[in-house]
Amino acid sequence: MTQRYGFQREWSWQTLVGVAFVATTALAACCLLGLSISLLGHFSIGGLPHVTWEFLTEAPRNNNTEGGIFPAIYGTVLLVILMTLLGVPVGTVTAIYLVEYAREDAAFTRWVRFGVNTLAGVPSIVFGLFGLGFFVQFVGKGIDRLLGLELMWGKPALIWAAATLAVLTLPVVIVSVEEALRSVPRQLREAALALGATRWQMIRRVVLPHAFTGVLTGSILAVSRGAGEVAPIMFVGAAYSLPELPKGLTSQFMELGYHLFVLSTQSPDVEATRPLQYATTVVLLLTTFALNLTAILLRLNMRRRQLMNR
Amino acid sequence: MATSPSADLKAQNVDRDTLTESPLRTSHSFTQRRFFRWGEWIAEQLTRLIAFSTIAVIGLIFLFIAREAIGVFSAHDTYPSPPSQATPEVYGAEPPEAASPEVYNPEAEPAQPTTERLSSPAAGNTPSQQPLPLLQNLLSTTWQPVSAQPKYGLLPLITGSLKVTVIALLLATPIGVLAAIFVAFFAPLWLREAIKPIVELLAGFPSVVIGFFCLMVVGSFVQETLGTTYRLNAFVAGIGLAIAIVPVIFTIAEDGLANLPRQLWEAGLALGARPWQVVARILVPAATPALFAAVLLGFGRSFGETMIVLMASGNAPLLSWSPVEPVRTMAATIGAEMGEVVWGSLHYSILFLIGLLLFAVTFTLNSIAELWVRQRLLKRFRGLTT
Numbered sequence: 001m002t003q004r005y006g007f008q009r010e011w012s013w014q015t016l017v018g019v020a021f022v023a024t025t026a027l028a029a030c031c032l033l034g035l036s037i038s039l040l041g042h043f044s045i046g047g048l049p050h051v052t053w054e055f056l057t058e059a060p061r062n063n064n065t066e067g068g069i070f071p072a073i074y075g076t077v078l079l080v081i082l083m084t085l086l087g088v089p090v091g092t093v094t095a096i097y098l099v100e101y102a103r104e105d106a107a108f109t110r111w112v113r114f115g116v117n118t119l120a121g122v123p124s125i126v127f128g129l130f131g132l133g134f135f136v137q138f139v140g141k142g143i144d145r146l147l148g149l150e151l152m153w154g155k156p157a158l159i160w161a162a163a164t165l166a167v168l169t170l171p172v173v174i175v176s177v178e179e180a181l182r183s184v185p186r187q188l189r190e191a192a193l194a195l196g197a198t199r200w201q202m203i204r205r206v207v208l209p210h211a212f213t214g215v216l217t218g219s220i221l222a223v224s225r226g227a228g229e230v231a232p233i234m235f236v237g238a239a240y241s242l243p244e245l246p247k248g249l250t251s252q253f254m255e256l257g258y259h260l261f262v263l264s265t266q267s268p269d270v271e272a273t274r275p276l277q278y279a280t281t282v283v284l285l286l287t288t289f290a291l292n293l294t295a296i297l298l299r300l301n302m303r304r305r306q307l308m309n310r
Numbered sequence: 311m312a313t314s315p316s317a318d319l320k321a322q323n324v325d326r327d328t329l330t331e332s333p334l335r336t337s338h339s340f341t342q343r344r345f346f347r348w349g350e351w352i353a354e355q356l357t358r359l360i361a362f363s364t365i366a367v368i369g370l371i372f373l374f375i376a377r378e379a380i381g382v383f384s385a386h387d388t389y390p391s392p393p394s395q396a397t398p399e400v401y402g403a404e405p406p407e408a409a410s411p412e413v414y415n416p417e418a419e420p421a422q423p424t425t426e427r428l429s430s431p432a433a434g435n436t437p438s439q440q441p442l443p444l445l446q447n448l449l450s451t452t453w454q455p456v457s458a459q460p461k462y463g464l465l466p467l468i469t470g471s472l473k474v475t476v477i478a479l480l481l482a483t484p485i486g487v488l489a490a491i492f493v494a495f496f497a498p499l500w501l502r503e504a505i506k507p508i509v510e511l512l513a514g515f516p517s518v519v520i521g522f523f524c525l526m527v528v529g530s531f532v533q534e535t536l537g538t539t540y541r542l543n544a545f546v547a548g549i550g551l552a553i554a555i556v557p558v559i560f561t562i563a564e565d566g567l568a569n570l571p572r573q574l575w576e577a578g579l580a581l582g583a584r585p586w587q588v589v590a591r592i593l594v595p596a597a598t599p600a601l602f603a604a605v606l607l608g609f610g611r612s613f614g615e616t617m618i619v620l621m622a623s624g625n626a627p628l629l630s631w632s633p634v635e636p637v638r639t640m641a642a643t644i645g646a647e648m649g650e651v652v653w654g655s656l657h658y659s660i661l662f663l664i665g666l667l668l669f670a671v672t673f674t675l676n677s678i679a680e681l682w683v684r685q686r687l688l689k690r691f692r693g694l695t696t
Contacts, residue, residue: 014587015584028485028489028492032486032556032560039515090363094357094364096357097357101354111365114680116364121611123611123615123616123672125641125645125665126672130371130375137374137653170364200354227516228514230617260522261521261620261621265620284518288515
């Protein structure tokens with residue numbers, strides 16, 4: 001690195017300390033890389049050979065020790081779609097407020113930002129308790145009482161698990177939609193306003209179409225986060241093993257992550273189901289990574305466009 | 311040091327702040343000069359209302375967890391009360407598995423004598439069959455919710471949570487911060503572009519997968535290399551948590567370091583310091599608030615993490631400071647027992663109380679990281695850049 005200065009330093013112990021310092025930091029970075037790669041490698045080698053068509057399309061048999069994971073995949077997909085429908089609109093509108101209407105220095109704006117950051121830091125198990133205490137015990141029981149039903153909504157169900165995950169992934173959506181909205185060039189907004197559009201017309205017709213990629217990125221990130229979470233849904237609707245697929249919003253469901261937890265810790269014969277566990281992990285990881293990768297590529301594209309616009 | 315994408319965003323934020331006086335920001339002068347539009351007003355108020363929901367959700371979480379936890383004062387145990395001639399050795403000698411019979415972990419079984427040794431005589435061997443007073447019960451040293459005389463001592467759980475969190479931070483902080491220093495200051499551009507997505511990939515690992523990895527690989531590895539008695543213990547869980555929080559610490563630290571003002575770097579070099587000296591003596595101290603925030607958020611994340619600890623810690627509620635004994639944390643207790651508990655019982659309420667405690671701790675940490683650290687960082691940057 002010395003040639004940068006244009007003059008030659010004499011060698012001293014400082015050089016040695018410097019080399020050692022840089023080497024230590026590089027070693028730490030290598031640790032991080034090695035960790036990621038070994039995790040990926042371990043699961044690919046252990047699981048990929050066991051992912052077969054039968055595994056993906058069959059229901060588990062014989063107390064989860066044989067068969068496939070189709071109900072878990074189906075349940076996860078259903079859960080994630082419902083979660084997106086519930087959470088993404090709220091997150092998007094919040095981001096619109098923060099970017100288009102809020103004044104940065106207003107107390108309310110600061111509180112909303114504080115709320116978003118706090119929400120991002122709440123442990124996922126606490127969301128599970130919230131889902132049980134609020135959605136199941138309060139909202140669900142309330143609906144039952146209102147409609148005079150026996151016990152339909154006031155029990156762990158697909159819809160409550162989706163609502164819990166929607167709350168959990170709200171900060172993810174808000175942050176990435178906000179970034180997308182900020183990347184819309186100012187000239188476009190000014191042009192729209194100059195042409196006589198009102199503020200809402202400008203947002204609706206100019207800003208939102210431009211930020212569509214960002215909304216998509218936010219949804220994908222939320223889905224990838226939600227698909228991997230187990231703790232919040234453990235007692236809000238996920239089931240150990242079900243003979244049939246979920247019928248409606250109020251039925252229980254199987255989920256990939258929870259299925260992995262059940263297989264690896266509560267199976268009657270843990271050793272025998274080892275291949276099933278690895279294969280489930282691989283399916284879960286592939287889903288998460290495919291989603292994350294899409295989001296990363298979309299965001300990269302967006303940032304590049306943003307740089308060009310400046 | 312090159313600017314990262316997030317640096318661009320920061321710069322744009324500053325732009326927006328200075329723009330406050332421009333006509334675009336003061337929207338009302340636009341609309342009011344024409345005529346008042348109800349549609350516009352409704353749109354703005356609706357978005358404001360929905361934005362308010364983020365604050366409302368925080369309030370609701372607190373309110374509704376507290377609502378279920380309040381039962382601590384009124385609820386009764388629904389477990390059959392023991393007959394008066396019950397033999398005294400039933401409690402105190404109960405194996406820790408009784409607390410969570412559903413969690414498969416044969417490794418923790420030999421832990422039984424340890425519990426016996428650790429359970430204090432005051433809490434474990436009271437001759438009366440009356441249930442303990444609530445506060446005394448909560449502060450006792452035994453967690454044994456399913457037994458003839460249920461004991462809800464929170465101390466083993468709290469120390470368990472602290473123990474695994476400290477282990478995780480001790481492992482993850484040096485790696486995360488040093489790697490961040492390397493990526494922010496020393497790495498060539500192509501390497502930086504390669505490392506960041508890979509770390510993002512690591513951050514995307516679901517915690518249940520990391521827990522499974524610890525259960526399968528790390529547990530055996532630790533037992534073989536360190537020769538520990540139990541395959542699953544606090545140290546294994548600590549490693550798992552470290553894997554989970556290293557990306558968090560790395561990302562926040564790297565962000566803080568890469569967004570330091572260029573002038574610091576240039577001035578240091580101009581004064582004749584070597585690059586590593588500038589980094590170690592000027593840049594890293596200047597970014598202390600960001601590094602502090604990184605560690606705080608890492609603490610919060612690992613303190614509340616459930617699945618990793620549930621799968622890799624051995625789950626025995628022992629009160630000990632040994633890092634190689636099985637451990638039970640607060641979050642794992644909720645995760646393991648909430649599924650089986652009778653709704654509305656004392657046990658149920660106490661699990662919610664633990665959740666409230668978890669929420670309070672992470673909320674406090676977040677507030678500190680948010681209000682104190684960000685403000686300091688902001689002031690420092692403003693003082694330097696303007």
